[in-house]
Amino acid sequence: MKIASIRTHYVRVPFDMGAPLKDMGGIKFPTMDHLLIELRTEDGLVGWGEGFGHNAIPATKAALECFVAPWFIGKDAGAINALHREAAQAFHILGRNGPVVYALSGVDIALWDIAAKRAGVPLHRLLGGARRDHLAAYASLLRYGDPQTVARICKKCVEEGYRAIKLHEIDVAAVLAAREAVGPEIAIANDVNCPWSVAEAIEQERALRPAALAWLEEPVFPPEDHKGLAHVRARGSTRIAAGENAAGLHDFRDMFERGAIDIAQPSVTKIGGVTEMLKIIALAEAHSVELLPHCAYFGPGNLASIHIAASLAKDTMLERLYAAFAESPYGKSMDAHEGRIAVPQGPGLGIEPDMALVEKFRWGDPADIT
Numbered sequence: 001m002k003i004a005s006i007r008t009h010y011v012r013v014p015f016d017m018g019a020p021l022k023d024m025g026g027i028k029f030p031t032m033d034h035l036l037i038e039l040r041t042e043d044g045l046v047g048w049g050e051g052f053g054h055n056a057i058p059a060t061k062a063a064l065e066c067f068v069a070p071w072f073i074g075k076d077a078g079a080i081n082a083l084h085r086e087a088a089q090a091f092h093i094l095g096r097n098g099p100v101v102y103a104l105s106g107v108d109i110a111l112w113d114i115a116a117k118r119a120g121v122p123l124h125r126l127l128g129g130a131r132r133d134h135l136a137a138y139a140s141l142l143r144y145g146d147p148q149t150v151a152r153i154c155k156k157c158v159e160e161g162y163r164a165i166k167l168h169e170i171d172v173a174a175v176l177a178a179r180e181a182v183g184p185e186i187a188i189a190n191d192v193n194c195p196w197s198v199a200e201a202i203e204q205e206r207a208l209r210p211a212a213l214a215w216l217e218e219p220v221f222p223p224e225d226h227k228g229l230a231h232v233r234a235r236g237s238t239r240i241a242a243g244e245n246a247a248g249l250h251d252f253r254d255m256f257e258r259g260a261i262d263i264a265q266p267s268v269t270k271i272g273g274v275t276e277m278l279k280i281i282a283l284a285e286a287h288s289v290e291l292l293p294h295c296a297y298f299g300p301g302n303l304a305s306i307h308i309a310a311s312l313a314k315d316t317m318l319e320r321l322y323a324a325f326a327e328s329p330y331g332k333s334m335d336a337h338e339g340r341i342a343v344p345q346g347p348g349l350g351i352e353p354d355m356a357l358v359e360k361f362r363w364g365d366p367a368d369i370t
């Protein structure tokens with residue numbers, strides 16, 4: 001069935017992280033922003049996708065509206081693998097990472113939503129089936145910067161039932177305060193978002209050892225320095241995670257071949273959608289690397305991540321940004337209860353957005369590509 005139209009919705013949803021946040025480089029979080037992609041086929045089926053994200057949304061939206069969405073109009077919505085390959089080739093000259101690929105990722109997610117709806121099954125059934133109806137989630141805290149605040153929020157997470165927490169702290173004191181607050185039984189990871197040289201990362205990994213981290217995420221800048229990351233991993237004793245900034249399957253191949261990471265973290269809204277995720281999952285298995293999807297959003301990309309994680313052979317935790325919403329287009333469907341998130345069982349992604357709330361939180365006009 002042919003793709004008839006693609007509509008973009010930019011929504012900005014207010015949220016609460018429990019305390020004031022520090023900016024993380026160029027990323028600011030005044031609101032939780034999403035680019036929702038509504039894809040319609042000629043016979044009236046609607047699929048939802050999401051392209052990354054946050055401050056990059058105006059650029060992703062422009063890429064989608066100017067040339068990515070028009071390319072897909074009139075093409076066969078059911079030929080996902082072929083379209084994925086052809087689109088990647090058509091647009092490679094415009095960038096193999098960043099807004100162009102984020103836009104392609106969003107369309108790919110919407111096509112998988114439609115494929116599962118057409119089959120009348122939840123997406124995880126098309127991905128091989130899910131043995132579990134809930135996923136363990138880890139609370140992913142943004143950067144508070146203050147050890148006392150970090151300790152207080154970590155305790156709150158544990159009270160709410162989380163057994164694993166990820167910090168985004170660059171100061172050792174804040175990380176040690178988290179460990180002190182929750183004791184030895186709770187898993188704590190730390191995501192530093194690429195601040196250090198290789199030499200600095202080796203030093204910091206050593207300083208962080210008393211916190212007994214479950215993993216250290218993206219210690220090295222630039223993220224494409226896989227050789228440097230492999231050096232940090234070889235010199236340290238903490239497991240190393242990375243991948244949210246990778247450019248597709250081949251970047252992961254390079255990381256795996258160099259022995260750079262213990263945990264691969266592809267992001268479905270950044271890496272090329274569900275189709276690219278499936279390739280990376282297979283490759284990670286071939287290299288005995290654990291896979292934990294990056295999932296720092298609350299739209300169709302989060303739902304797709306839940307279905308993907310649910311379909312894996314091994315139990316995998318889901319990243320759940322520690323943010324509370326009074327209202328959001330997807331309601332409470334991605335909330336964790338006792339540290340667990342339910343796997344949607346409806347057709348496709350399983351949850352449809354509340355269009356009244358999409359209207360309420362809309363930023364700018366929707367664009368229609370036909």
Ligand SMILES: [Mg+2]
Binds near residue numbers: 217218244
């Ligand atoms: Mg990260």
